[in-house]
Amino acid sequence: MSLILASPFGLRFSTRHYAMAIRSMAAVIAAAVTGAASRWAFSSLIGDSCGLLAANVIGCALIGWASSSYKSNWDQAWLTVGLCGSLTSFAGLAVLLGTGLEEQRWAFVLLWGSATIISCGVSFDLGRSVGDTR
Secondary structure (H helix, E strand, C coil), rough: CCCCCCCCCCCCEEHHHHHHHHHHHHHHHHHHHHHHHHHHHHHHHHCCCHHHHHHHHHHHHHHHHHHHCCCCCHHHHHHHHHHHHHHHCCCHHHHHHHHHHHHHHHHHHHHHHHHHHHHHHHHHHHHHHHHCCC
């Protein structure tokens, strides 16, 4: 088995390992592009706030499914890190709630924050229960 220099620190990996790493990175990048495009589509179709909620709920369900299913670590990496990492945006939620607080829209902040926490928790749980049945 041939070894190639993989880093300036002298770590050596087989060409097979290097090919698997490149394959994993490409899959995560492709999934991240898909997730970001999906979140943009949700926001365009149903509005910014509802699109963000839909993306977060779907992403939490997928993360729950991936974390409980018997998929390989490689399958979990592209799905959870790539797709769900770019699909969900809890930073976007923080901005949305922060803007609501600055505008003193207390009911909006309370309802939207509660709806997100509850719906994301329920969807994660549903995703785990679907993953456990396989």
